Amino acid sequence: MRWALRHLRLLSVQFRASLQTSMQYRADFLVQGAMSFFWMAWAMVPLLVVYGKRDRVAGWDLDHALVVMGWFLAMKGVLEGAVNPSLASVVEHIRKGTLDLVLLKPVDAQFLVSTAKFAPWHAVDVAAGAGVIVWAFSRLSRWPGAADVASALLLTLCAVAVLYSLWILVVSAAFFVVKVDNLSFLFLSIFDAARWPVSVFTGFWRFLFTVVIPLALMTTFPAEALLGRIRPPAVLLAVAGSLAFVASARVVWLRAIARYTSASS
Amino acid sequence: MNPGRTLRAAPTLLRVGFSEAVAYRAEFLVWLLSTNMPLVMLALWSAVARDGPVGRFDQAGFAAYYLAALVVRLMTGAWVVWEMNFEIRQGTLAFRLLRPVHPLVAYAAENVAAMPVRLAVSLPVALLALWFLGGKHVTHDPLLLALFPVTVFSAWLITYLAMAAVGCLAFWLESATSLFDVWLGLFGIFSGYLVPLELYPRWVNEVSYFLPFRYMLAFPVELVTGGLDRSQALAQLAAQQAFVLLLLGAAAGMWRLGTRRFAAFGG
Numbered sequence: 001m002r003w004a005l006r007h008l009r010l011l012s013v014q015f016r017a018s019l020q021t022s023m024q025y026r027a028d029f030l031v032q033g034a035m036s037f038f039w040m041a042w043a044m045v046p047l048l049v050v051y052g053k054r055d056r057v058a059g060w061d062l063d064h065a066l067v068v069m070g071w072f073l074a075m076k077g078v079l080e081g082a083v084n085p086s087l088a089s090v091v092e093h094i095r096k097g098t099l100d101l102v103l104l105k106p107v108d109a110q111f112l113v114s115t116a117k118f119a120p121w122h123a124v125d126v127a128a129g130a131g132v133i134v135w136a137f138s139r140l141s142r143w144p145g146a147a148d149v150a151s152a153l154l155l156t157l158c159a160v161a162v163l164y165s166l167w168i169l170v171v172s173a174a175f176f177v178v179k180v181d182n183l184s185f186l187f188l189s190i191f192d193a194a195r196w197p198v199s200v201f202t203g204f205w206r207f208l209f210t211v212v213i214p215l216a217l218m219t220t221f222p223a224e225a226l227l228g229r230i231r232p233p234a235v236l237l238a239v240a241g242s243l244a245f246v247a248s249a250r251v252v253w254l255r256a257i258a259r260y261t262s263a264s265s
Numbered sequence: 266m267n268p269g270r271t272l273r274a275a276p277t278l279l280r281v282g283f284s285e286a287v288a289y290r291a292e293f294l295v296w297l298l299s300t301n302m303p304l305v306m307l308a309l310w311s312a313v314a315r316d317g318p319v320g321r322f323d324q325a326g327f328a329a330y331y332l333a334a335l336v337v338r339l340m341t342g343a344w345v346v347w348e349m350n351f352e353i354r355q356g357t358l359a360f361r362l363l364r365p366v367h368p369l370v371a372y373a374a375e376n377v378a379a380m381p382v383r384l385a386v387s388l389p390v391a392l393l394a395l396w397f398l399g400g401k402h403v404t405h406d407p408l409l410l411a412l413f414p415v416t417v418f419s420a421w422l423i424t425y426l427a428m429a430a431v432g433c434l435a436f437w438l439e440s441a442t443s444l445f446d447v448w449l450g451l452f453g454i455f456s457g458y459l460v461p462l463e464l465y466p467r468w469v470n471e472v473s474y475f476l477p478f479r480y481m482l483a484f485p486v487e488l489v490t491g492g493l494d495r496s497q498a499l500a501q502l503a504a505q506q507a508f509v510l511l512l513l514g515a516a517a518g519m520w521r522l523g524t525r526r527f528a529a530f531g532g
Contacts, residue, residue, distance in 0.1 A: 035447075042450050049460050050309070053319045058312050186299040193305045200312045205305070 010107065011115050018085075018118035032121040040073055040128050043195055058200040065197055066136035067227060071219040072195040074129025075159060079191065081122025083164055087171045088184070089116050094174050099260065110253055113171075114164070133226070144226050151235050152225040158242035159218040165242075165249035166213070172249075172256035194219045217242065274366050275374065282378025297386060300338055306459060307331035320464055326490075329402035330461055332394040333486040338458065339387040340380065341421040341481065345372045346445050349432030358527065369429055369520055376425060404491040409498055416485040419505050423481050426512035433516065436523030451476075457483030477512065480505035 047069055051062040060068075090113045093099040103109050137143055144152070170183050190213055193201075198209055198216035209215040217238050224230040286293065310327040313319060322330065349372070352358040361368040395403065404410060431445045438444070453459050455469070455478035462470045462483050473479040484501050487493050493501070 035443075038447070038450065042453070045454055046306070046309075046459050049464055050313055052466075053464065054313055057309075183295060186295050189299040189301060192302065196309060201308050202312065205308045 007107075007111060010111070014115040015118055019120050022118075022120050033124050036077075036122070036124045036128060040125070040132075043073060043076075044069065047195070058197065060197045060199070063136050063139045064223075064227060066139070067133055067223040068197045068219050069195055070129045070131075070133035070136060071156075071223050072129070073132060074126045075163065075194070075218050076191070077122045077125025077129060078160055079163055079167075079188075081119045081125065083114075083167050084184070085117040085119045086114050087167050089113070090171050091174050094260070103257070103260075109257060110168070110250070114168070144228060148226055148228045151230065152222045155217070155222040155225050155230075155235065155238055158238055159222060162214055162217055162242045162245050165245045168249040168253050172252045175256040175259055191215065197223070214241065214245070271366050271370055278366070278371060278374035279378040282375040283381065285375065286379035286382045293382065296342070297339070300335065300342070302458065303331040303335040303338065320461075321492075322461065322464075325398050325402060329394060329398050329490045330486060332390060332398075333490050334458060334482060336387040336391050336394075337417055337420060337482055337485050339383050339390075340417050341424050342383070343376050343421065343425045343428050345376065345425060346428040346432040347442060348372065349429070350435045350442050353432075353435040353527065362524065362527075369516060372429070373425060376421075402490050404489055404493075406495065408495065409488055409493070412498065412502065413485060413489045416480075416488055416502065416505065419502075419509055420481045420485055422509045423477050423505070423512060426509070426516045427477065429516040430512060430519050433519035433523045436519075436527055452478050452481065455479060456481050457486065474504070477508045480508055 047062075047065060050057060051065070055061060057065070090099070093102060093113070102112050105112060166187065167184075170187055173183060193205075193209060194215040198206065198220040201209060210217075221230060221234070221238055225235065307327055310319070310322070310331070311324050314322060314324045314327055318326070349358075352361065358368070361371060364371065427448065428445070431448060434444060454465075455462075455473045455476050457473075457479065462473055462479065473483070480501065484505060488498050488501075
């Protein structure tokens, strides 16, 4: 309990510091806000073109696909707002050799580096994603039940955990190959495919996006849960799978950090 | 800039660029893998076209379009905007300014030198596409086939010069790369990279003729997949060359204005 409280307090300190830093650049805040609307519209373009030609694609009509899109926008906000900035700063630490200063502190290093930096304006993206979901449901003119919302939230939690673990894996790679800004670019480009319901993909892509890089878990599963179309065993499987993912990321991180030798001295 | 001196330096510049491209193999591989958008879009449109063609595209038509787009994208990639942004901010641009070759030419030489490596990757893609899809989706007009490499090279020139012009903004702004993201976003839509231009509402297609993006991707792709006849192709070629000249002027002008206010720190 005391352990949890201590970490929560640390988290709030780190978050406040990020918030204060970003509040110094108020013009930037406005620009970023405007940009996220640009990117939101941008992300919707292919979807609207596809559904301009067809009413249904692989069993998904526009309204249902919009729920997936909403989740994509929100998760991308989480990724770019809460996960990406911190881990970009770890890479910087590794390259400069200043990671020593983090490792010396009496708190778990993974916790410290993953809460080092937030980009609060990406909350706009999350809100926009939620807006798209609400809009989709109002077009469907029905609302999800409490159980659906609960399982969707549970799956979202899993999704964030998996997303975070994937990033930890990418960062662990930085201990071996140092230059990972390219890798993060690669990951973002793959994540782009999460805007589509996973069932539009077949064969190799379906396998890749469900098992290897579980994009399906991040957007399609929560959307299906909210739409009341997911079966309970699938939820359990998703939870178990993400726990396994988090655990293996932790193991890889510990191994990677054991290999770390300072670059500065 | 002294043309004679630059010409004499060219073989060395190209050799250095080629060695760099070979040396950074891992980065090249990652970059290659992150150019996956055409393949994902291909998978998507194949699913859509399973029960009947969309516009003039059936499944094989989409395959031809997106594989050609992949080839063009691989051949025309450039990274000068990130390099310039980094060097201007770090002040290391000073070293480049001391050399007797115009930095924009030096950057370009690095890019051009990497082209054989890119060709080694994109040629198999093109051959595989030809093997599986047959000749039906490739233009049979010898003139257009001969023009294809020219249009791809000009597409690279537009990409490179636009990047250089935006990169010059780093002389004034803290970071030019976020501005470049907007450019990339517009490119995604108006170049036909995400979706073939003719599948958009008509106004998007019409606007795209007046923007540089179409000539960076859709034009070579449509040309080689047989979507254009001779007169259309020649008209678009003229527009493409006009954009090359326009952006050349913009990049050179911005560079001259920018270097005037450049000051390197440290050293």
